[in-house]
Amino acid sequence: MALPRPVKAVVFDMDGLLVDTEVVVFRAMQRAAERIGAEMPFETFKRMVGLQHAASDLILVDHFGAGFDLDAWSAVVSTHFREELAAGIALKAGAVEILDALDAVGLPRAIATSSSLESVQASLGPHSLIDRFHALITRDVQTNGKPHPEPFLKAAAALGVDPADCLALEDSHNGVRAASAAGMMTVMVPDMLDPTEEMETLCVRIARDLHEVRGWLAL
Numbered sequence: 749m750a751l752p753r754p755v756k757a758v759v760f761d762m763d764g765l766l767v768d769t770e771v772v773v774f775r776a777m778q779r780a781a782e783r784i785g786a787e788m789p790f791e792t793f794k795r796m797v798g799l800q801h802a803a804s805d806l807i808l809v810d811h812f813g814a815g816f817d818l819d820a821w822s823a824v825v826s827t828h829f830r831e832e833l834a835a836g837i838a839l840k841a842g843a844v845e846i847l848d849a850l851d852a853v854g855l856p857r858a859i860a861t862s863s864s865l866e867s868v869q870a871s872l873g874p875h876s877l878i879d880r881f882h883a884l885i886t887r888d889v890q891t892n893g894k895p896h897p898e899p900f901l902k903a904a905a906a907l908g909v910d911p912a913d914c915l916a917l918e919d920s921h922n923g924v925r926a927a928s929a930a931g932m933m934t935v936m937v938p939d940m941l942d943p944t945e946e947m948e949t950l951c952v953r954i955a956r957d958l959h960e961v962r963g964w965l966a967l
Contacts, residue, residue: 750953750963751915755913756909756910756913756914757857757907758850758855758858758914759904759927760860760917761798761860761917762861762872764920765917765937767840768838772829772832773825775828776828777793792808797922797940798918798926799894799922800887801887803893840937840939842960846959847877847880849962851880853965856908857882858884858885858904858907859884859903862887864888865888882907885899885902885903889902894922895925896929897931900932904930911931916933917935918936919936919937919938920941921941921946924936928950935954935955935961937958
């Protein structure tokens with residue numbers, strides 16, 4: 749059996765799992781760093797993936813050091829990101845197909861993301877995907893963000909399903925930690941971060957893409 753027990757609901761991350769936003773954010777940060785004569789190493793960016801802004805901002809301040817203007821940086825990054833968003837950000841492979849499969853078998857689903865509701869609307873709205881989820885657990889309704897399990901626990905509660913019966917799909921290490929701590933069957937679908945030994949331990953499976961996950965659900 750591909751998964752350890754029957755799935756009664758699915759909880760999705762968004763950035764890097766449903767939409768190809770992580771690479772866009774990294775590119776925007778690299779451009780912002782160039783403007784201040786600095787660098788944004790991929791290793792630093794990797795530590796930020798899956799975190800809410802407040803937590804990732806601390807990593808930025810630590811990296812750039814004293815005198816770093818976080819507000820100015822954020823404004824420049826946002827400008828670059830919005831430029832690419834306006835041009836259109838692609839869905840990840842299998843995103844539509846797995847939602848079609850969930851519709852076919854009547855499984856409820858939610859999004860648990862560190863992004864804001866505004867970001868969810870901007871990223872998924874152009875693809876007409878927002879209404880295909882039964883709950884949106886954005887950072888606006890979270891007291892504790894990933895890697896804390898709260899986002900996933902709130903998603904399970906919103907769907908009315910025991911966390912143990914939920915399948916959590918994540919691309920980030922912090923997201924996997926959060927979903928696993930919530931007691932969900934956790935699958936990592938790597939995007940910019942490779943699975944580590946820790947991820948192998950916390951996940952029930954590592955998937956190539958959402959197409960592969962869909963195949964497991966069909967079983």
